[in-house]
Amino acid sequence: MNYKIEAIEYYLPSIEIDNDYLHECCGIDKQFMAEKVGILKRHIAEPNEYTSDLAVKSAELLFEKHNFDRSKIGLILLCTQNPDYRLPTTACLIQNRLGLEKSCIAFDVNLGCSGFAYSLEIAGNFIRSGKVDYALIIMADEYSKIIDYNDKNTAPIFGDAGSSILLSKCEDSYGVIASNFGSDGSGWDKLIAYNTSIKKDADKSSFVFMDGLEIFKFAVRVIPSSITNLLQSQNIEISNIKHVIFHQANTYIIKELQKKLKLNDSQLIIDMANYGNTIQSTIPIALKNLLNKSNLEKGDLLIFSGYGVGLSWGNILYKYI
Amino acid sequence: MNKEAIFLKLKEILVDIKGDVNVSYDTALIADGILDSLEVINYLTQIEDTYSLSISLDQLAELKLGIINNMIDYIVNNSQ
Numbered sequence: 001m002n003y004k005i006e007a008i009e010y011y012l013p014s015i016e017i018d019n020d021y022l023h024e025c026c027g028i029d030k031q032f033m034a035e036k037v038g039i040l041k042r043h044i045a046e047p048n049e050y051t052s053d054l055a056v057k058s059a060e061l062l063f064e065k066h067n068f069d070r071s072k073i074g075l076i077l078l079c080t081q082n083p084d085y086r087l088p089t090t091a092c093l094i095q096n097r098l099g100l101e102k103s104c105i106a107f108d109v110n111l112g113c114s115g116f117a118y119s120l121e122i123a124g125n126f127i128r129s130g131k132v133d134y135a136l137i138i139m140a141d142e143y144s145k146i147i148d149y150n151d152k153n154t155a156p157i158f159g160d161a162g163s164s165i166l167l168s169k170c171e172d173s174y175g176v177i178a179s180n181f182g183s184d185g186s187g188w189d190k191l192i193a194y195n196t197s198i199k200k201d202a203d204k205s206s207f208v209f210m211d212g213l214e215i216f217k218f219a220v221r222v223i224p225s226s227i228t229n230l231l232q233s234q235n236i237e238i239s240n241i242k243h244v245i246f247h248q249a250n251t252y253i254i255k256e257l258q259k260k261l262k263l264n265d266s267q268l269i270i271d272m273a274n275y276g277n278t279i280q281s282t283i284p285i286a287l288k289n290l291l292n293k294s295n296l297e298k299g300d301l302l303i304f305s306g307y308g309v310g311l312s313w314g315n316i317l318y319k320y321i
Numbered sequence: 322m323n324k325e326a327i328f329l330k331l332k333e334i335l336v337d338i339k340g341d342v343n344v345s346y347d348t349a350l351i352a353d354g355i356l357d358s359l360e361v362i363n364y365l366t367q368i369e370d371t372y373s374l375s376i377s378l379d380q381l382a383e384l385k386l387g388i389i390n391n392m393i394d395y396i397v398n399n400s401q
Contacts, residue, residue: 032357032358216359
């Protein structure tokens with residue numbers, strides 16, 4: 001038995017920040033941001049709108065649009081780096097607000113941009129083992145609440161979002177057919193929010209800090225070979241892949257990855273202009289939009305590649321059904 | 322290490338990043354607006370990978386490594 005993605009829905013908060021606004025407040029180059037980075041606007045949560053709200057709203061959209069009986073959910077996994085509280089786990093809050101069964105397994109996973117790949121595999125293995133029939137993985141994060149909007153390295157990049165992905169059983173040769181993951185904690189301080197948990201560093205800002213040079217180096221050095229290894233493990237050529245959805249960090253990085261993997265333009269998905277980098281939600285948002293407009297056929301091969309804070313990465317090889 | 326060989330390699334890297342470029346030893350890639358901030362990052366990454374050395378953005382600024390001749394000297398003095 002294997003598992004597949006049954007449905008996806010996402011929620012975007014209503015406040016929009018465009019490049020004009022960011023040009024005024026932190027002096028970004030609007031043309032550079034639009035053309036090179038690939039972002040036109042990002043959505044920001046309301047001051048009293050929190051991660052659980054983004055999560056619940058995306059899940060309710062999924063239940064409503066797909067007419068799904070929520071009592072069938074056997075597991076809920078929330079992937080976030082900005083939980084409502086340090087304790088309790090925000091997944092328990094969501095279980096309660098969604099009215100899920102008390103038999104539902106509920107937990108958080110603290111990962112960022114690699115989080116979708118990790119969450120798929122963690123939750124998916126509960127389905128593979130027969131422990132649950134349906135799992136709901138929710139990606140939700142609010143970097144907006146820990147970003148300095150005068151910092152042009154971070155303010156224009158990140159957006160808030162919540163995305164819910166329903167997983168279900170499928171036959172062995174479809175769904176997630178292979179994966180690989182990795183971590184390099186030597187890069188722990190390359191994308192970090194100091195003073196936002198127990199450890200205090202008096203000389204550090206509590207806003208998100210990102211070392212763009214190191215993150216770029218990490219992405220272009222690690223991801224192409226990790227994807228190549230994944231394909232070699234399955235005796236599949238890159239030319240057989242219908243689409244690759246990278247974590248939508250910025251357009252320039254994605255195009256460098258495209259170059260290194262020799263992907264053609266039809267294989268590459270870039271879909272971040274209206275959202276920015278929504279952390280764990282970038283891949284599910286792009287995948288949902290792809291599914292809405294594209295005629296994927298049974299058996300089409302997709303790659304989902306998440307990489308970032310940690311440093312951490314995960315690749316999923318998916319056979320569409 | 323042969324400076325001309327390094328110059329040709331740097332030019333090869335710049336062509337990969339920008340397409341056709343017309344540069345000389347005195348070209349100031351950043352000051353002259355040839356490379357934007359993302360392209361600078363790519364340039365540094367490829368130099369690091371080619372010559373097995375490390376270059377920070379602070380060094381880029383302090384040592385004016387945006388000037389091609391300065392970068393060549395840095396590579397000669399620091400590569401393994």
